[in-house]
Amino acid sequence: MRILKYETVITSTKYLNTKQIQNIQQNCMMHACTNTTQSHALRVKCMVRSGPANRIPVAPSPHLRPPSSRRWTRPVGRRRRALGLTVAAGRSERHHRTRPSSFHQSKVLVVASRIHRCRNWTATMSRLQVRSFSSPVSSRANDLLSELQGHLGFRTLRPELAHQLFDQMMRQPVPVSARALNGLFAALARAPPSAACTDGPALAIDLFNRMARAGRRRVIALTSHTYSILIECCCRVRRPDLGPSFFAHLLKTGVTANIVIYSGLIKCLCDLKCTEEALDVLLHRMPNNISDAISYSVILKSFCDSGRSQLALDLLHMMAKKGADHSPDVLAYNMVIDGFFKEGEVSKTFDLFHEMIQQGPVPDVVTYSFFINALCKARAMDKAEVVLRSMIHNGVQPDAVTYNSLIQGFLTSGQLKEAFRLLKLMTRQGVIPDVVTCNSVMDYLCKHGRVKEAAEIFYSTAVKGRKPDIVSYSIMLHGYAIEGSLVKMIDLCEMMARDGVVPDLSCFNILIKAYAKYGRMDVAMLFFEDMLKQGVKPNELTYLTVISAFCKMGRMDDAMEKFSEMINMGVPLDTEVYMCMVEGYLNLGDSMKAKEFITKMKNRDIHHKPWKGNR
DSSP states (O other), X not given: OOOEEEEEEEOOSEEEOHHHHHHHHHHHHHHHHHTOBTTBEEXXXXXXXXXXXXXXXXXXXXXXXXXTOHHHHSOOOTTSOEEEXXXXXXXXXXXXXXXXXXXXXXXXXXXXXXXXXXXXXXXXXXXXXXXXXXXXXXXXHHHHHHHHHHHHHTXXXXXXXXXXXXXXXXXXXXXXXXXXXHHHHHHHHHOOOOSSOSOHHHHHHHHHXXXXXXXXXXXXXXXXXXXXXXXXXXXXXXXXXXXXXXXXHHHHHTOOOOHHHHHHHHHHHXXXXXXXXXXXXXXXXXXXXXXXXXXXXXXXXXHHHTXXXXXXXXXXXXXXXXXXXXXXXXXXXXHHHHHHHHTTOHHHHHHHHHHHHHHSOOOOHHHHHHHHHHHHHTTOHHHHHHHHHHHHHTTOOOOHHHHHXXXXXXXXXXXXXHHHHHHHHHHHTTOXXXXXXXXXXXXXXXHTTOHHHHHXXXXXXXXXXXXXXXXXXXXXXXXXHHHTOHHHHHHHHHHHHHHTOOOOHHHHHHHHHHHXXXXXXXXXXXXXXHHHHTTOOOOHHHHHHHHHHHHHTTOHHHHHHHHHHHHHTTOOOOHHHHHHHHHHHHHTTOHHHHHHHHHHHHHTTOOOOOOOSOO
């Protein structure tokens, strides 16, 4: 294991007397104890050198020197007697040497060294650095905060430990600064999930609530930065309902809200589907001098997502009237255009497109892609290609999303040659086909019985560095299932495991149905059990496939077991499942059981519907 050693050297032009020297030594001991963790050793030495009479120079602030500096690493001679202090792995020893008579004619050199394996030099040195020569009482709160940040940096901060250290910090007579507390909350807000703490933003909210319940007697007045961090945490943990509560707490404390706080509040309200309240905050509560385009964009998106694109258009016009600072950009126009397309208001999208050009924003690749995608879904492929040529003529380069919409449109219309023509054009333009492009072509080929050609595309994507995704595997599994190539399906499953692709419900349903179709219920049930082990919950189709296969084989006990399991799992029952059970019992000549299931179906208000073809 590679070992790194760092040293912090303290020098000064200031002179202290003997009593002050003893305070320095005591502070060094406390700093060593608070910064010693389970697997890291911290060593602090107070070494003595010659100096002016009755005065000793000590540094007001630390300076870093490399460990190789000869000035500070040479051995201590007879004239440089030392008082050593060692703290390692949770235990401490003090080694006192006989104090020389010329002790007051000495110079104090405090060297803090920590031996450990470290990922981040800056974070490590900030934890080792001696902050100040304040009293132990005044620095205790900062030491507890440093310990919290240290555990967070090493991903060992459990919620229970955080509560314990934070409560101790709150009880200290001298509080920590609001800036230091904001640093802790910000670090928790951005902390990735770990084994010790799976949700850092939620822990930040919890710590603030503990502080609020304590009355904040031990913490100085919080700043607007504190509340902006907490409201951001609400969005991260998907608890937008807490955002307005923090904003109300801010108003009670008298802190002035800034643009970040208002934007976070608006986002929380939109996530709560309270877009009208968010608009009221934007137009009437938020000062005009701090409102920005981001806040408007959040509300525009919320209106469009809820199917109210006309209200979004009204807000867009309001933005344009406010002036240059609030003029909508191409992103805002794209949101409303996409909203109108989703609502089927095609004429309004073209009107808005021409309005955007007149107002100044230049349509980008996203704008043109929206129009092309809408025209392809309407199977107006000729108009879609006209938009593509206009797009290229205006200097906007199509991307993979644009070509994917066109290729999917041609495939849906059954024009495979046109799809391959666009695929070649896409390559000539320097746009690399992605996995979505390949999936569209493979799906068309498999549905039309051309599985071999689809397999060639599938394996060529892996060779070219475009790793197939779960959709690619599902398409190929379905193609092999249609052919009845069960061995190739197993080979594909092994390839999935090697590539680290986790099968989803669709994959398991394809596998179970394929083996059940050919009477291989032993293998089908192995896939069923594997699905449960991986935490994938079966749906109606899964149980219907298994129950139908058991009923056709006359294994009614197994079918009844899966029927009961389906009820216990809370999977919705439909008429097809009941009819499978009825036909199974009738085939065995058990009319009483068949009538019993018909009665159950009527009591559950499940009406019979005729079978449509062979399953």
